[in-house]
Amino acid sequence: MKLLKERIRKDGIVKEGNVLKVDQFLNHQMDIELLNEIGKEFKRRFAQKQIDKILTIEASGIGIACITAQYFHVPVVFAKKSQSVNLDGESYVTKIESFTHKRIYDVIVSKKYLKEGEHVLIIDDFMANGCAVNGLLDILEEAGAIVEGVGIVIEKGFQDGGKSIRERGIQLESLAIVDAMNPAEGSLTFRETE
Amino acid sequence: MKLLKERIRKDGIVKEGNVLKVDQFLNHQMDIELLNEIGKEFKRRFAQKQIDKILTIEASGIGIACITAQYFHVPVVFAKKSQSVNLDGESYVTKIESFTHKRIYDVIVSKKYLKEGEHVLIIDDFMANGCAVNGLLDILEEAGAIVEGVGIVIEKGFQDGGKSIRERGIQLESLAIVDAMNPAEGSLTFRETE
Numbered sequence: 001m002k003l004l005k006e007r008i009r010k011d012g013i014v015k016e017g018n019v020l021k022v023d024q025f026l027n028h029q030m031d032i033e034l035l036n037e038i039g040k041e042f043k044r045r046f047a048q049k050q051i052d053k054i055l056t057i058e059a060s061g062i063g064i065a066c067i068t069a070q071y072f073h074v075p076v077v078f079a080k081k082s083q084s085v086n087l088d089g090e091s092y093v094t095k096i097e098s099f100t101h102k103r104i105y106d107v108i109v110s111k112k113y114l115k116e117g118e119h120v121l122i123i124d125d126f127m128a129n130g131c132a133v134n135g136l137l138d139i140l141e142e143a144g145a146i147v148e149g150v151g152i153v154i155e156k157g158f159q160d161g162g163k164s165i166r167e168r169g170i171q172l173e174s175l176a177i178v179d180a181m182n183p184a185e186g187s188l189t190f191r192e193t194e
Numbered sequence: 195m196k197l198l199k200e201r202i203r204k205d206g207i208v209k210e211g212n213v214l215k216v217d218q219f220l221n222h223q224m225d226i227e228l229l230n231e232i233g234k235e236f237k238r239r240f241a242q243k244q245i246d247k248i249l250t251i252e253a254s255g256i257g258i259a260c261i262t263a264q265y266f267h268v269p270v271v272f273a274k275k276s277q278s279v280n281l282d283g284e285s286y287v288t289k290i291e292s293f294t295h296k297r298i299y300d301v302i303v304s305k306k307y308l309k310e311g312e313h314v315l316i317i318d319d320f321m322a323n324g325c326a327v328n329g330l331l332d333i334l335e336e337a338g339a340i341v342e343g344v345g346i347v348i349e350k351g352f353q354d355g356g357k358s359i360r361e362r363g364i365q366l367e368s369l370a371i372v373d374a375m376n377p378a379e380g381s382l383t384f385r386e387t388e
Contacts (some may be wrong), residue, residue: 026364028307029270030271031214032263033263033267058253063259063272064251066224066260069226074226075225077223077224113222
C-alpha cells in the first residue's frame, strides 16, 4: 500500500533492536484519514470472503479494527490482555508473549462473542514473531470459528510471524512488509509486493 | 440519546456492586453502527467548538474515539496505561485509580502529541468517579492545551465524577446518565436530560 509506505518513510522512526516506531500516526496518535484508507484496502483484499466479525487485540489494534469494520458492516471484538485471569469457564484464554514489552500475557475473549461457525477476520497493527496473531488463532480454533484471514498494517518480514501464518494456509495480507532496517541511517527496505 | 438508552436496557447487565456490563455492544464486542450514531451525537453536541484533537485512554475508549473523530476530521491520541513508567522527560505522566480493576495506573502521553494551545475534546466510554477523565485533564493542563469538552457514553450519575467535572465549568456531555441500578430486578433508571 503505497500511501502507507510513504507515511512510514516520512514519519516512522527506525531504532536499535529492530524497533520501528510509528506512534506519530498509528499506535499512539492515530491519523484517522489514513486509517480509513487502510480499512478500504483491507476490504479490497478480502472482498471475496464472507466476514461476520473482526477480531483484534487491545490496545493499538482496536482503532484500526473499528475503522475497518465500517467497510465490512460487521461488529468488532477485541481480546483483552490481563496478567491475572479468573478462569470462570465463560472465556477463551490463551497466553501470548509480547515482543515490545518482553512479557507474557493472558489473552481472553468472552465465549458470548465468538461462536462456532462464525467467519472471522483478524486485524492488528503489527506482526513480528506472530505471537499475538497465533494466540488469536488458538482462541478461534477453540471457539470453532472459521478463520477467513489476517490483516496486518505493518509486518516485520525479517521475523518469523508472517511465514508461519502463510505456511498454515491462512490468507495473510500485510499492507507494508519491512524486510530490513538500518538504525544508523534511519532507513528501511520494503518488500516489493504490489 | 434514545437509541443508546434503549440498547442499554436491552443488552446491558446490571450486577451487584454498581456494575453495569455493556460488553455486548460497547467495550468488548463493539457495535460499529451504534458507535457511528454515538460519534454523530458527539459532533452535534460539540458542533460550536473548535476541536483540533481527540484524547482518550486505552483500551475501550479507543474505538469510540476513532469513530467519533471521523465527524470532527481530527486525529486521536490515546493515553497509555502502564504500571512501570520510565520517566524520560518525553512524556506527560499522571496516576489514576481504576474503579473496575481497583488498581492504580500510571497514564502517559508523549509530549510530541499534545501541544500548547491545541483545542482538545476528551472522549471515553464510562465515567464513574471521574478518575480517568481527571487524569487526562491533569495531562492537558500540564501540556497547556485547551479543554473544549468531555464526551462520555455512559455516566454513572450516582457517583461523583460528572458533578466534579461540571463544577469545574467544563462542558461535559454524557449520552446516557444512569441515576440508579437495581441488581435484584436487573433494572436501571436514566436521568431525564432530553
